[in-house]
Amino acid sequence: MTPPASAAATTADTIHVPAPTRERPPASVYGPWAWLRANLFSSWWSTAFTLVFGYLLIRWALGFFNWAVINAIWSVPGTGQQVDTSACRALEGAGACWAVIGEKYRFILFGLYPYDEQWRPAICIALFIGLYIVSAMRRFWRKELGLIWLGTLTVIGILMWGGVFGMEYVPQEKWGGLAITLILATFGLAFAFPLAVLVALGRRSTKMPAVKMLCVLYVELIRGVPLISLLFMASVMFPLFLPEGMNIDKLLRAQIAIILFAGAYLAEVVRGGLQALPKGQYEAADALGLSYWQRTGFIILPQALTLVIPPLVNTFIGFFKDTSLVLIIGIFDLLTAGKTAIVEPAWQGFGVEVYVFVALIYFMFCFAMSKYSQNLETELNRHRRR
Amino acid sequence: MSGATADPRFATRTAPRKGMSLSWSDPLFRSVVWQVLIVGVVVAIVWYLVSNTRHNLEVRKIATGFGFLGREAGLPIGESMITYSPTDTYLRALWIGVLNTLKVAITGIVIATVIGTLVGIGRLSKNWLLAKFTAVYVEVLRDIPLLLQLLFWYAILQALPGPRQALHPVDGVFLSNRGIKVPLLEWQAAHWWTLAAFAAGAIGAVLWSRACDRRQAETGVRPRVWPIALGLMVAFPVVVWLALGAPWTWDLPALRGFNFQGGGTLTPEFMALLAGLVIYTSAFIAEIVRSGILAVPHGQWEAANALGLRSGMVLRKVVLPQALRVIIPPMTSTYLNITKNSSLAVAIGYQDIVSIANTTLNQTGQAIEGIAIIMLVYLTISLSISLFMNWYNARIALVER
Numbered sequence: 001m002t003p004p005a006s007a008a009a010t011t012a013d014t015i016h017v018p019a020p021t022r023e024r025p026p027a028s029v030y031g032p033w034a035w036l037r038a039n040l041f042s043s044w045w046s047t048a049f050t051l052v053f054g055y056l057l058i059r060w061a062l063g064f065f066n067w068a069v070i071n072a073i074w075s076v077p078g079t080g081q082q083v084d085t086s087a088c089r090a091l092e093g094a095g096a097c098w099a100v101i102g103e104k105y106r107f108i109l110f111g112l113y114p115y116d117e118q119w120r121p122a123i124c125i126a127l128f129i130g131l132y133i134v135s136a137m138r139r140f141w142r143k144e145l146g147l148i149w150l151g152t153l154t155v156i157g158i159l160m161w162g163g164v165f166g167m168e169y170v171p172q173e174k175w176g177g178l179a180i181t182l183i184l185a186t187f188g189l190a191f192a193f194p195l196a197v198l199v200a201l202g203r204r205s206t207k208m209p210a211v212k213m214l215c216v217l218y219v220e221l222i223r224g225v226p227l228i229s230l231l232f233m234a235s236v237m238f239p240l241f242l243p244e245g246m247n248i249d250k251l252l253r254a255q256i257a258i259i260l261f262a263g264a265y266l267a268e269v270v271r272g273g274l275q276a277l278p279k280g281q282y283e284a285a286d287a288l289g290l291s292y293w294q295r296t297g298f299i300i301l302p303q304a305l306t307l308v309i310p311p312l313v314n315t316f317i318g319f320f321k322d323t324s325l326v327l328i329i330g331i332f333d334l335l336t337a338g339k340t341a342i343v344e345p346a347w348q349g350f351g352v353e354v355y356v357f358v359a360l361i362y363f364m365f366c367f368a369m370s371k372y373s374q375n376l377e378t379e380l381n382r383h384r385r386r
Numbered sequence: 387m388s389g390a391t392a393d394p395r396f397a398t399r400t401a402p403r404k405g406m407s408l409s410w411s412d413p414l415f416r417s418v419v420w421q422v423l424i425v426g427v428v429v430a431i432v433w434y435l436v437s438n439t440r441h442n443l444e445v446r447k448i449a450t451g452f453g454f455l456g457r458e459a460g461l462p463i464g465e466s467m468i469t470y471s472p473t474d475t476y477l478r479a480l481w482i483g484v485l486n487t488l489k490v491a492i493t494g495i496v497i498a499t500v501i502g503t504l505v506g507i508g509r510l511s512k513n514w515l516l517a518k519f520t521a522v523y524v525e526v527l528r529d530i531p532l533l534l535q536l537l538f539w540y541a542i543l544q545a546l547p548g549p550r551q552a553l554h555p556v557d558g559v560f561l562s563n564r565g566i567k568v569p570l571l572e573w574q575a576a577h578w579w580t581l582a583a584f585a586a587g588a589i590g591a592v593l594w595s596r597a598c599d600r601r602q603a604e605t606g607v608r609p610r611v612w613p614i615a616l617g618l619m620v621a622f623p624v625v626v627w628l629a630l631g632a633p634w635t636w637d638l639p640a641l642r643g644f645n646f647q648g649g650g651t652l653t654p655e656f657m658a659l660l661a662g663l664v665i666y667t668s669a670f671i672a673e674i675v676r677s678g679i680l681a682v683p684h685g686q687w688e689a690a691n692a693l694g695l696r697s698g699m700v701l702r703k704v705v706l707p708q709a710l711r712v713i714i715p716p717m718t719s720t721y722l723n724i725t726k727n728s729s730l731a732v733a734i735g736y737q738d739i740v741s742i743a744n745t746t747l748n749q750t751g752q753a754i755e756g757i758a759i760i761m762l763v764y765l766t767i768s769l770s771i772s773l774f775m776n777w778y779n780a781r782i783a784l785v786e787r
Contacts, residue, residue: 038512039512040513040514040515042512042513046512049515049516050513053516214424214428224765225760225765225768226764227726228730229729229764232757232760236747236753236757240754241435241438244442244445317529324534325533325730328533328730351541351544352541352545355534355537356538358534359530362530363529363530366529366530367525370529
């Protein structure tokens with residue numbers, strides 16, 4: 001074969017190849033105009049809808065902008081008991097009174113925790129968030145993660161209670177706000193998850209009918225009743241269950257109710273994973289001569305749990321939101337703190353502003369989790385979609 | 387695998403059991419020991435709790451039993467579907483609570499299903515504005531706790547002006563912080579007959595549609611269904627109504643003094659609870675519907691189009707039956723969730739079963755019985771809904787060979 005270099009040189013000399021002129025595609029299939037046509041005005045129905053709905057949406061958005069930004073009041077004179085909210089009252093709902101957030105955000109985040117010690121729950125909240133981020137990273141998914149959890153939760157306990165290292169002791173009744181919400185959710189999760197795995201295994205067991213029945217009874221009973229009834233049970237019936245003179249505090253009782261509740265729901269998710277695992281995995285493990293716990297711990301659970309991570313995260317989200325129900329039995333979580341912040345006569349009637357603020361906090365946590373779960377789902381399913 | 391086991395030569399033969407040997411290496415023995423141990427521990431815990439409870443009840447001199455149900459309740463109930471006065475018994479008060487729970491749960495289920503389905507379909511729309519708006523709706527609303535949403539709607543409804551300055555968008559409708567006042571049709575015997583005529587017409591229409599199906603199967607030609615069905619379901623009741631004198635008097639609400647007289651009332655508590663439940667749950671239903679429709683392979687749409695079916699028929703005869711199979715199981719648990727979530731009513735003062743049982747429990751001190759009643763009511767409702775949905779699911783399930 002002749003080297004193409006010389007051939008190319010000769011052809012370039014002799015034959016003149018005109019530079020290709022790039023024709024732009026017609027405006028009807030390319031560019032912003034075409035995009036509008038395809039996505040907003042593709043048919044009569046679509047056009048009518050876009051116009052009507054777009055008009056309503058713009059009007060509503062402008063109204064909201066007026067309320068939230070233009071007419072809003074960001075601070076009011078005075079503080080504490082001497083606060084003067086007449087400027088906010090004069091608005092009569094035409095604008096938001098964000099001053100209530102400026103005045104009350106410490107209360108909403110930390111509740112009745114002593115003002116000078118509020119750096120402690122603040123650090124706890126940061127630790128919780130750090131713990132979530134570490135647990136979300138796949139490179140940390142190994143045995144040491146359990147130790148990290150144990151260590152962090154211990155540090156959080158020490159910080160919240162105090163009484164050592166020169167920190168003032170703060171009784172549990174004074175805790176409140178976001179810290180309580182995160183404590184209920186995290187400790188609840190940490191205890192409910194192992195419980196759920198055991199219950200799911202029990203419910204799947206074929207050789208132990210009595211254990212299976214107990215597990216079915218537990219799961220179905222808990223899932224058939226609302227969380228509120230369990231919380232009521234924790235707040236009014238629990239004291240009757242304990243021997244005379246023994247008493248455990250309200251937060252712990254609510255925590256137990258939440259653990260029992262979450263355990264039943266998580267157990268069903270885990271059971272789904274156990275069922276989805278091909279039978280061959282069980283048989284292969286048996287053929288290797290592994291004992292039940294070896295088989296479960298080394299073969300079954302690692303695969304089954306990976307299968308159900310997305311629904312597990314969704315259950316965590318639901319469960320995080322459900323911690324707000326402790327409001328009904330009077331525990332000072334984020335939502336209760338928000339609701340209490342507007343009890344003071346000066347701030348009465350500014351519920352919408354406070355609820356928007358609290359909703360934003362809940363939303364940030366839940367939205368982060370749900371986005372994470374969606375990403376994880378595509379990542380874990382990558383091998384299936386070749 | 388299954389082919390091999392069908393062959394009698396390879397049929398699994400279980401080794402003859404010689405009964406259980408009392409050795410730790412016998413799996414049967416081990417399992418029996420474990421079960422006895424676990425059940426024993428659970429029974430011991432329960433026994434311990436029960437004995438503590440009995441002791442505590444004795445010490446506090448609380449009589450157990452459901453005798454209090456027959457006593458006079460003396461608790462005021464703001465909204466009730468049956469007549470009630472505070473002199474009635476606790477049993478009747480609790481029954482009103484059950485009815486109020488059912489009222490908000492059933493209304494909520496119906497409205498949330500409609501809105502959720504529309505939002506779910508909207509998210510698949512080719513219209514960018516609609517698709518984005520519904521996506522934001524779903525993402526925002528399902529990530530905010532329901533209780534917070536309830537308090538929010540309640541705060542907004544409470545911020546409405548008083549009865550004297552009530553908003554008056556349409557004639558006969560008043561919006562105030564006492565609730566929404568709507569005109570009410572004065573119910574007469576003729577209306578019952580009209581309703582009966584409608585029911586008969588609906589049954590007739592179903593029968594007619596079945597007859598049309600048979601005709602189509604026999605002759606290949608489908609008679610027009612809708613004119614006769616429409617006649618049976620609309621014209622027939624209207625004729626009955628006209629024949630009975632066409633009664634049409636409305637009970638309009640009107641401001642007298644400090645409050646409204648006449649008309650029907652939707653209390654702010656009910657409206658806030660319903661709004662919260664519907665908006666929160668519709669976001670979940672939307673996702674269920676969307677994933678159900680996406681679960682139908684694209685080839686099914688194309689095949690149906692290739693057969694020359696019109697777009698309505700494609701949806702009704704091909705896509706929906708397949709999507710429903712995916713939709714029904716999660717929908718069942720969503721319906722159960724609405725029912726259970728309606729218990730949050732207690733936070734805004736709507737008197738559902740939890741709220742009334744809680745008041746009863748505080749008045750009488752019968753904590754165990756009160757909570758048992760709440761749990762029993764919800765277990766019954768949950769069980770009924772799941773039985774019905776399982777029946778429906780079995781009916782639409784794929785019939786395999």
